[in-house]
Amino acid sequence: MKRVQDWLLRFRWQKLLLVWGVFLLIAAVLFAERSGVQYTHTRFRLSYLPQEQAISKAQALQEQPATCLLLCDTRQSGVDNARELFTQLLQDMKVAADVVDLAEVSVNDLPAPENYQTAVVLMPNVEPLGEELLRLMNWVEDGGGLLFGMSPSNDRYFTVVSAKLGVLSTSGEYKQAESIVPAEGFMLGGGQRYELSDPFDSSLAVALREDTEVYAATGDEKVPLIWGRRQGRGRIVVDNIGIYDKVMRGFYAASYSLLQDAVAYPVINSAVFYLDDFPSPVPGGDGTYIRRDYGLSISDFYSQVWWPDLTQLAERYGIHYTGVMIENYEDDTLSAPERQTDTEQFRYFGGLLLRQGGEIGYHGYNHQPLCLPDTDYGDAYAYNQWPNADAITAAMDELIAFQKAVLPYAVGSVYVPPSNILSAAGREILGTRVPGIRTIASTYFEDGSGLPYVQEFDVAPDGIVEQPRIVSGGMVGDSYMRLAAVSELNMHYVSTHFMHPDDLLDEDRGAAEGWEVYKGGLVDYLNWLEKAAPHLRKQTGTECSGAVERFAALTVTTTGTNDAWELTLGNFHDEAWLLFRANDGVPGTVTGGQLTLLTGNLYLLKAEQPTVQILRQEG
Incomplete structure (x- = not known):
């Protein structure tokens, strides 16, 4: 050791050794960053239950005694939609209900309300109930909780009980529900106005008694949309919204929670942020607006602007992103899968994502949905179908093997369908022939085309967790998406969001406005979410699925x-x-x-x- 020290002291270029050492250190750091080796196995704070313990909501409710009587009359307009909404809502709130349709059962054969804790009436015209309506009112006096879930019609039976419902008078006119403003303190996100899509004259104009509390009203004319009052030892709540779309569930769930002295219902408690097509090859597209704003290539924009900005948002809001990988953007569904040879983007961005505490799932071997020739895309999409089940299985096997090769520490289990499209055949293949897939994260809402794979938060019969995404992109201030976001906070206490790196290459998704505007919209949503639900857990896709399993059971x-x-x-x-x-x-x-x-x-x-x-x- 002394000889080495003496030699270093006599070495005339010893100062250069320090410089060389610094350069070697920098080179080692850059190499580690570019190769993505400085990350460990994904550490999930919450993971899947053993598969034999993961059960669906329906299974969980099978042995529960019915505590709610749901009375409907499907002969009346709109009742089918309201029944569908409330049936799903009660299942998610884990309220076992007996559903009785007056279109099928005589009013004389109705179950006694005294056998239940709550009752929901779904019929605008309550006349078919006859004297049973008065029996319900007496039951409320004795401690029952009664919800009128549909905007009432101004018929003679309504007039008889309107005072007990808290109504002082009505003109009989219906007003347009253009927006809804929940009272502050009633719901998460309350005290703010939320716009309703395609409003119409759906809400009965009423003046209410002084002993009635208004929980939500329209933003313009202040038409009461949700109100309630004590009646004897019980409670009556009226929903006067008149819109029974899935996007409104949280408002009806909040209404139902007013019916008893205390109401508790399971929720998920999770916020997930998906990055679709990430990591992937550098996407094609028009980089005009990126060059306009930054003077950068698409690739340099992602590495120098987009990802650093997302990292800052993650640090600021406690986000752990879930990226879903695309191996290539080829449209070929007929040839055998070929291994992607250019892996630099995958190792670099994948490594950074994992180091950030995120997760990497699967989006596709290529960007072609898992659909066989019997799927017709029409004019909506230019996708190709896969020839058979073996081709789909081979493509998924290749994607999973590729991820393991380029990112050996990644633990993938979540599949996101391209454009949220997944056929029934493709869904069956995932559940029976691709054991690495434990979760499918598609979409919560229809888009009118019939192509998206629409989900509920649940565990499917094959054990796969259904985890729909609710909102997307940087414009979550958009009226429909913000309405959906506040509704789901109050229904499931959940927020699932996704965005694409190539949104900035497509004018229809905000490219012309530029990244700063897009990012500003995302920040606005994150600020709103943090204020509305400050205790919401920020999770990865797998962690959210673990939460969904516990919620479902x-x-x-x-x-x-x-x-x-x-x-x-x-x-x-x-x-x-x-x-x-x-x-x-x-x-x-x-x-x-x-x-x-x-x-x-x-x-x-x-x-x-x-x-x-x-x-x-x-x-």
Whole structure:
């Protein structure tokens, strides 16, 4: 050792050694960054349940006694849509319900409301109920919770009970529900105006009694859309919205949660941010606006502007992105899959994504949806079909093997269909022949074409987790998407968002406005989300799927005394999340969980044990 030290002291170029050392260090760091080796296995804070323990919402409710009576009359206009909405809504809230249709059952054969805790009436004209309507009103007096879920018609039977519904008078005229403004403290995101798509004259113009509380109204004429009041020992709530689209579920769920002294229902508690087509080869497209704004090539824009900006947003808002990989952009669905040879983009961006705490899933071997020749894209898309199931399986096997080769530490399990298109045959192949796929993240809403794979948050019979994406892009201030976002915060306490790197190459997706405007819209949404739901967990796709599994399996029974509420949770695993509304009393000490005030009398409950006790505060 001393000889080496003496030699270094005599070496005339010793100062150069320091310079060389610095250059070698820089080179090593750059090499590590470009090759993506400085990351470890993805560490999920919440992962999948054992497959034998993951059950669907329907399975979870099978053994639950019905506590809600849903009365409808499908002979009346709009009732089919309202019934579909409420049936799904009650299932998601884990409320077992008996559904009785007066189009099929005589009014004399209706179940007694005394056998239930709550009842939902879905018929604008309540005349078919006859004297049963008065029986329902007496049941409310004795402690029942009654929800009129459809805008009422001004018929003679409505006139008889209107005072008990909180109505002082009505002109009989219907007003346009152009927007909805939930009262501050009633819902997450309350106190703000949300625009309704394609509004029409759907809401009965009413004047309400002083002892009636308005929970939501239109933004322009202040027409009451949701109101409620105490009636004896029970509660009555009226939904006067008149729109029964999927996008409105959260408003109806919030209405239902007003019916009892305390209402608790399972939620997911997750916010996920997907990057479609990422990592992938540098996409083709028109880089005109990127050159206009930055003077950069498409590739340099992604590495020098787009990704650094996304990294800053991730650090600011606690996001862990989920990228979904495309191996190539070739349209060939007939030839055997060929391995992508240019892997630099995949290793570089994939490594950075994993180092950021993110996750990488699958988008496709190429960007062709998993559809066989029986799928007709019409004029909507120029995609090619796959010739048979073997071709689809081979393409998925190649994609999974390619990811493992270029990013050996990635743990992929989430599949996102290109353009959210996935045929029934393709869906079956994923569930039976591609065991690496544990989650499908497609879309929550129809688009009118019939092509998208539309999902509910659930566990499918083949064990795959269904995790739909709700909003997209940088313009989430758009009226429909913001409405969808606030609705789902109150329905499932969830936000699933996706965007594409190549949005900035397509004028229809905001290219002309430029990245700064697009990014500004995204920041606006993130600020809104943080304010509306500050306790929402930021998760990756797999973590959200773990949360969906726990949500789907969970059941809840709430009982109350003068001193406390007790929640008994079925199919409880390691944790559970619920929204808890205290309509009568203020929660105090909690045993078996943690309670966080969200707004008004609405709380977020983290259950840590299968039995949770919430004491009522004195006074």
